[in-house]
Amino acid sequence: MTTRAGFIALIGEPNAGKSTLTNRMVGAKVSIVTHKVQTTRARIRGVALEGDSQLIFVDTPGLFQPKRRLDRAMVAAAWGGAADADVIVLLIEAHRGVTEGVKRILDGLAELPQGRKIALAINKIDRVEVPTLLDLTKDLNDRFAFAKTFMISAEKGRGVDDLRHWLADELPEGPWLYPEDQIADLPMRMIAAEMTREKLTLRLHQELPYQLTVETENWEERPDGSARIDQVIYVARDGHKGIILGRKGETIKAISKASREELSEFLGRKVHLFLQVKVRSNWLEEAERYSEMGLDFTDGNA
Numbered sequence: 199m200t201t202r203a204g205f206i207a208l209i210g211e212p213n214a215g216k217s218t219l220t221n222r223m224v225g226a227k228v229s230i231v232t233h234k235v236q237t238t239r240a241r242i243r244g245v246a247l248e249g250d251s252q253l254i255f256v257d258t259p260g261l262f263q264p265k266r267r268l269d270r271a272m273v274a275a276a277w278g279g280a281a282d283a284d285v286i287v288l289l290i291e292a293h294r295g296v297t298e299g300v301k302r303i304l305d306g307l308a309e310l311p312q313g314r315k316i317a318l319a320i321n322k323i324d325r326v327e328v329p330t331l332l333d334l335t336k337d338l339n340d341r342f343a344f345a346k347t348f349m350i351s352a353e354k355g356r357g358v359d360d361l362r363h364w365l366a367d368e369l370p371e372g373p374w375l376y377p378e379d380q381i382a383d384l385p386m387r388m389i390a391a392e393m394t395r396e397k398l399t400l401r402l403h404q405e406l407p408y409q410l411t412v413e414t415e416n417w418e419e420r421p422d423g424s425a426r427i428d429q430v431i432y433v434a435r436d437g438h439k440g441i442i443l444g445r446k447g448e449t450i451k452a453i454s455k456a457s458r459e460e461l462s463e464f465l466g467r468k469v470h471l472f473l474q475v476k477v478r479s480n481w482l483e484e485a486e487r488y489s490e491m492g493l494d495f496t497d498g499n500a
């Protein structure tokens with residue numbers, strides 16, 4: 199048996215449907231899907247198996263015009279995911295067409311080192327008529343030499359199987375990168391992290407620090423049937439820690455309670471949830487690393 203494995207980066211403007219598509223491909227809720235733009239802050243990965251191929255999805259933060267320093271770091275992180283991937287899928291919204299943001303992404307793609315397969319997936323085809331779709335397909339293919347074009351509806355599941363099959367065939371031959379038993383575990387850890395992140399979002403609203411990520415560091419099944427879950431909330435600055443902890447630790451306590459209750463209900467058993475807040479400032483370092491590689495993220499150039 200020849201196995202294949204590799205990384206697939208989904209890139210596109212905020213709201214293009216990257217999280218929805220990732221979830222559909224992986225078959226588990228790994229990213230929060232909302233109407234709000236720019237919800238995906240972390241490069242969340244999901245793993246799917248298709249025949250003998252292991253598909254590892256890198257769900258990038260939205261690529262958009264950076265205005266502030268922090269936004270630039272996020273754009274850099276998104277391109278970072280793409281630059282490391284074996285296959286890139288550019289997701290475009292059918293009803294919005296070739297926006298200024300899309301043009302900038304196409305310019306960015308043209309600058310990437312050669313050798314990567316880049317496919318186009320026109321999403322939300324449920325929102326347009328066929329002639330519009332055909333015009334858009336032609337327009338985009340005139341602008342960039344895509345390896346293949348897919349017309350999909352991530353939400354309704356249309357065209358998604360075709361895309362997954364194609365991706366499975368395009369990945370390089372090689373051993374699977376995640377052992378099978380870890381894949382089973384991975385979505386659960388992500389789901390648990392996303393639940394806590396969701397509670398943070400609900401509780402903190404506008405105050406929510408931009409570069410916040412949640413990771414499940416440890417998951418222990420206890421003999422009494424309960425689960426002990428340890429998570430770390432990473433923030434970029436020391437000052438953000440206080441926001442999350444709240445006065446006398448009230449905020450984190452409320453978040454922990456809400457997340458624990460949901461997890462417990464989801465898993466159908468008792469959960470002991472331990473949250474820690476740590477500072478990790480590598481978003482900005484990442485931006486600098488990619489600018490060293492020749493990708494320019496200074497104002498107006500992304």
Ligand SMILES: Nc1nc2c(ncn2[C@@H]2O[C@H](COP(=O)(O)OP(=O)(O)OP(=O)(O)O)[C@@H](O)[C@H]2O)c(=O)[nH]1
Pocket residue numbers: 210211212213214215216217218219230231232233234235236237238258259260261321322323324325350351352353354
């Ligand atoms: N009509 C329609 N809506 C879709 C489709 N796919 C996604 N959506 C909706 O588009 C919105 C954005 O989807 P997300 O998956 O959150 O988009 P995203 O690209 O991950 O967004 P960011 O995390 O902000 O980068 C959600 O309201 C989805 O329900 C589709 O095929 N058709």
